[in-house]
Amino acid sequence: MLQKPIYMDHNATTPLDPEVLEAMMPYLTYAFGNASSKAHSFGWNAEEAVQTARAQIADLIQCDPDEIIFTSGATESDNLAVKGIAYANRKKGNHIITCQIEHKAILDSCKYLENKGFEITYLPVDSYGMVDPEDVACAITRRTILISIMAANNEVGTIQPISDIARMAQRHDVLFHSDAVQAVGKIDVRVDDLGIDLMSISGHKFYGPKGIGALYVRNRRPRIRIEPLLHGGGHERRLRSGTLNVPGIVGLGKACEIASSRMEKEGDRLRVLRDRLYQRLISQLDHVHLNGHPTRRLPGILNMSFEFVDGESLLMGLKDIAVSSGSACTSGTSESSYVLVAMGVEESLANSSIRFGLGRYNTQEEVDYTAEEVTRQVRHLRELSPYYAIIKQGKANHSMDL
Ligand SMILES: Cc1ncc(COP(=O)(O)O)c(C=O)c1O
Structure with missing residues (x-):
């Protein structure tokens, strides 16, 4: 359960x-x-x-x-x-x-x-x-x-x-x-x-x-x-x-x-879970971006931006999943993450970012649930976004032109 x-x-x-x-x-x-x-x-x-x-x-x-x-x-x-x-x-x-x-x-x-x-x-x-x-x-x-x-x-x-x-x-x-x-x-x-x-x-x-x-x-x-x-x-x-x-x-x-004794094995396990979460999210959602290095990255960390979605609203929607937008140490302020800004991430994308921090007690079942919930919430928030509707509309017209 x-x-x-x-x-x-x-x-x-x-x-x-x-x-x-x-x-x-x-x-x-x-x-x-x-x-x-x-x-x-x-x-x-x-x-x-x-x-x-x-x-x-x-x-x-x-x-x-x-x-x-x-x-x-x-x-x-x-x-x-x-x-x-x-x-x-x-x-x-x-x-x-x-x-x-x-x-x-x-x-x-x-x-x-x-x-x-x-x-x-x-x-x-x-x-x-x-x-x-x-x-x-x-x-x-x-x-x-x-x-x-x-x-x-x-x-x-x-x-x-x-x-x-x-x-x-x-x-x-x-x-x-x-x-x-x-x-x-x-x-x-x-x-x-x-x-x-x-x-x-x-x-x-x-x-x-x-x-x-x-x-x-x-x-x-x-x-x-x-x-x-x-x-x-x-x-x-x-x-x-x-x-x-x-x-x-x-x-x-x-x-x-x-x-000292568990780090290596635990790192391998977390990498698999983290990559599973990432794969699920990118296969179910468009306009999502990975923040950070694709390979030279800590095993348990996945930071992603969900275009057309406000990160804080997404956090609020994910009631039974504890994740964070920006750094926990400085959250409470609504400024864009200075880390993402320094990396050249556009402000709107920085504001749509979520950090998933996986650890020792997370399971595959939890990862799958998280992927489903995030997908559901992102879709829901995008339904309310006029910009996303315009982009979708533009794409539909464009494919009809072809
Ligand atoms: C990179 C880094 N340095 C320093 C700190 C501060 O650590 P502490 O909570 O032990 O003061 C943190 C905590 O978030 C951190 O992530």
Whole structure:
């Protein structure tokens, strides 16, 4: 039996894996110690749990456990990376390179720095949402201190050529940060193989808890200088003061461990479901468009525009299917998605876009139901659209002329 409502918004957030909850439970109840308490077993137990989680995360992204700095989520990780590097390297330079389709946590940190005298280059993307590594190379100057390009986009799922960009950064001796929130736990992201110096992670995007994240900060060859944003007890190598969120950290670690073992198989399954949804929609509806790269895309993400239909009205019509139009983090505003606009998608098409975010618990039956419901709603809304009627009329007249 099909359970409704159907959740298909896994890029906004994911449900907590029951195994993750189970791992966290002791630390939410009887094992409540402060990981900084050095004088008793409550503290030692908490510290041990934190070290286990560090090792689980390090295993997934292939780094040393002590290169992980725990934060409250990726918004904080992004802020710490961008502002922390900017403040610590001010004498060296004041130029940062990023791209137009980054998450607001990066873009707004950069805007903030612009007001403090930093110069930011916001690189364009192509129609698939891809950054050209040559553009990165051309933008580097003697004053460039940081390049920050996301691993995969949260709205369209396009995967960036991260290792090529990292190579450009290395060649010019510039630090490279990547917001890998949407990629970690979904596709292989190994910091050393890719050449990443700093990387943001968030627990709730891959079946871990909300309110916990991490910043990977490479501590070898050469050591990275980074200014903390929070001052206090000097936790996390003095980079992030504040009592550690032990249950959250344990949950993040467990989510990484589960992803390490299941990611590949789950990715294959999601690709099949995602492509099935796409095929069904394009076979049943005309005037529909795929947003994002056709192949270099995250397994579970499908962003499509339905011409002659307002995305918000379509969302309203899909009462028992949870999907999103534009980015969930910024929805509530009716502006066109800045990601789609940067990709050159026409405003009316951008406003007719829906993001389907498939995840671990979605089934083929749910995909088929979603395809039917979307088709029904799009047809219904188009019946009300004078433009669609004109287009249809024009086509009918045209075929009679032939
Ligand atoms: C690419 C990207 N970066 C950063 C964030 C912010 O993450 P958090 O919710 O952990 O602050 C998100 C969340 O949507 C995201 O998709």
